[in-house]
Amino acid sequence: APIFHVNGDDPEACIRVAQLAFDFRQTFKKDVVIDMICYRRHGHNEGDDPSYTQPILYRKIKQQPSVMTQYRGKLVRDGVVTAADLDAIQKRIQQTLSDAYDAAQQKAERFEVSDLSGVGEESIAAPFCTHTAATRELLERVVKGITTFPGDFAVHPKLKAFVDKRKQLFEGIPVDWAFGEALAFGSLALEGTPVRLSGQDSGRGTFSQRHLEFCDYENGRLYIPMRHMEPGQARFEVVDSSLSEYAVMGFEFGYSIGDPLTLVMWEAQFGxxxxxxxIMIDQFISSSESKWGQPSGLVLLLPHGYEGQGPEHSSARIERFLQLCAEGNLQVCNASSPAQYFHLLRRQMYGGHDKRGMRKPLIIFTPKSLLRHPRAVSRWQDLTTGGFREVIGDENPVLRPDHVSKVLMCSGKVYYDLLQAREDRGLDNVALVRLEQMYPFPLEEMRDVLARYPVSAELVWVQEEPKNMGPWRFVREWLEPVLAEQRRTLRYAGRPESASPSAGSLKRHNEEQADLVEQALTGAAPQRVRRRAVPRRRK
Structure with missing residues (x-):
């Protein structure tokens, strides 16, 4: 591309170069660069004194006449105008600006921030959004749409069984996480709600679980069935983005504001x-409504869970998001089943006081190993009834609440570890309670669930994250009123405090995981392993 270098102190030269660059761009349809050589007369702002750090440079700048002063002198020297003419022009411009400012103040209009117009009072939804359940007929249409391909399309041999299995939904096959997600996306699109998902390897899914995009096995042609379910459906987009989380999340935040009636999601490859x-989370997503009255319904999908993959592939930093929570600014959830995830995504677009979406950023800590866990599945009937439950009490039909002596509260994947351990030990006095939404904290729902069990039952919070991370401190603070009412205490079971989110060794991870389960069930003291670096002598 050509580069035009121009002196910023010469206004006429700058105009000539700008015109030349524009003509070049319009004529040849190619890029062009203007390199304007200039300087900053003031510091960071008019009140900042840059001479503290650059005294010599700013002495020279102070002695340098401003652009306006230089150009005035040139016009007078060339006889174009007189100094009196220029004074009159300057005075006239200043007066015009002053008059415009005064007029604006006299006619100032006050606007009330409103992201979307409301609907009639008769349509105001209850806090529990029943619209998230889909009809069987709607799910049938989604299944047909996402398992139908053009006649000449060759599905990858390894994915044929994946597609065929989905066709058997109503024959009783379980709904896994990716299938529940696809049914949520498809049902929204068929009901007229556009869906957009972007992220790192989101089309296939980081863990090869999603497969929204298919490539023809013979010629590589890309086909996205969810875009072609039915004529007249809403727009569906899935975008594999670059590895710049900052840039892409910022774009999707803007997209969610520009099109609030679209379900806009950004997914991290790992949480x-x-x-x-x-920066985007702190300065925009968590606080834009508080600072500027600008709501957003952006959804962040953050794979989270401790499976021994190391410190950089385990934690989506739940504690950081919870620290940002105030004034109802965020929704922070850790769904433990595909049905919960299904209802949560649909609630984002059908919840809220006017049934037109929550319009609060939704942070979902999504699973990794649970994507294929045999027990982390749902029935199709779970998608056609009910809704998202913020707290789930123990669902064991043979558990007698009055015989419970220990209540284990947890969130996310660790529930399945505790469930398996309880069954392996044949315990019939331990209840498992899942906190599916951490913020806004469902205090009343938690109070109601805990009321099912004797006041004498021990309460334990169990988590995979170290004690200084995860939801522990946040949950303890919110539960204090309930604990005080019932004169109870809350015990912690989990990893001890740590500077690193997790161990780097799979063996060590398994030991820690077994230890935290033991703590939860028996009250055993946590194992504390001293780690120290051992220097090796160079050979």
Missing amino acids: DFVNGAQ
Whole structure:
């Protein structure tokens, strides 16, 4: 591309170069660069004194006449105008600006921030959004749409069984996480709600679980069935983005504001990678409504869970999001089943006081190993009834609440570890309670669930994350009123405090996981392993 270098102190030269660059761009349809050589007369702002750090440079700048002063002198020297003419022009411009400012103040209009117009009072929804359940007929249409391909399309041999299995939904096959997600996306699109998902390897899914995009096995042609379910459906987009979390999340935040009636989601390859977008989260997503009255319904999908993959592939930093929670600014959830995830996604677009979406950023800590866990499944009937439950009490039909002596509260994947351990030990006095929504904290729902069990039952919070991370401190603070009412205490079971989110060794991870389960069930003291670096002599 051509580069035009121009002196910023010469206004006429700058105009000539700008016109030349524009003509070049319009004529040849190619890029062009203007390199304007200039300087900053003031510091960071008019009140900042840059001479503290650059005294010599700013002495020269102070002695340099401004652009306006230089150009005035040139016009007078060339006889174009007189100094009196220029004074009159300057005075006239200043007066015009002053008059415009005064007029604006006299006619100032006050606007009330409103992201979407409301609907009639008769349509105001109850806090529990029943619209999230889909009809069987709607799910049938989705299944047909996402398992139908053009006649000449060659599905990858390894994915044929994946597609055929989905056709058997109403024959009783379980709904896994990816299938529940696809049914949520498809049902929204068929009902007229556009859906957009972007992220790192989101079309296939980081863990090869999603497969929204299919490539023809013979010629590589890309086909996305969810875009072609039915004529007249809403728009569906899935975008494999670059590895710049900061840039892409910022774009999707803007998209969610520009099109609030679209379900807009950004997904991290691993939840840990959200660190790269921390500025967007702190300055925009968590606080835009408080600072500017600008709501957003952006959804963040952050794979989270401890499976021994190391410190950089385990934690989406739940504690950081909970620290940002105030004034109802966020929704922070850790769904434990495909049905819960299904209802949660649909609630984002059908919940809220006017049934037109929650319009609050939704943070979902999504699973990794649970994607294929045999017990982390749902029935299709779970998608056609009920809704998202913020707290789930123990669902064991043979558990007698009055015989419970220990209540284990947890969130996410660790529930299945506790469930398996309880069954392996044949315990009939331990209840498992799942906290599916951490914020807004469902205090009343939690109070109601705990009321099912004797006051004498021990309460334990169990988590995989170290004690200084995860939801522990947040949950303990919110539960204090309930604990005080019932004169109870809350015990912690989990990893001890740590500077690193997790161990780097799979063996060590398994030991820690077994230890925290033992703590939860028996009250055993946690194992504390001293780690120290051992220097090796160089050979």
